[in-house]
Amino acid sequence: MNQGKIWTVVPPAFGLPLMLGAVAITALLVHAAVLTHTTWYAAFLQGGVKKAAAIEHMQAPVASLPSNVSIN
DSSP, rough: OOOOOGTTTTTTHEEEEEEHHHHHHHHHHHHHHHHOOSHHHHHTHHHHHHHHOOOOOOOOOOHHHHHHHOOO
16 A cells, blocks of 8 residues: 555544545535536436437448459
């Protein structure tokens, strides 16, 4: 463990809840920011109207054969 000596300065009974709390608060803040700054995310969570996927019509590529090759 790279930072193992931190527990000589901060007791685990204080440090672990502090770190886990910081991670939880950060996750909640990120989710709140996404909810308030996007228009699609709230609609996605509410099961908004689904758009049909756009179908692009592509032509099949045409390969040119050398002149000495015949098609059977």
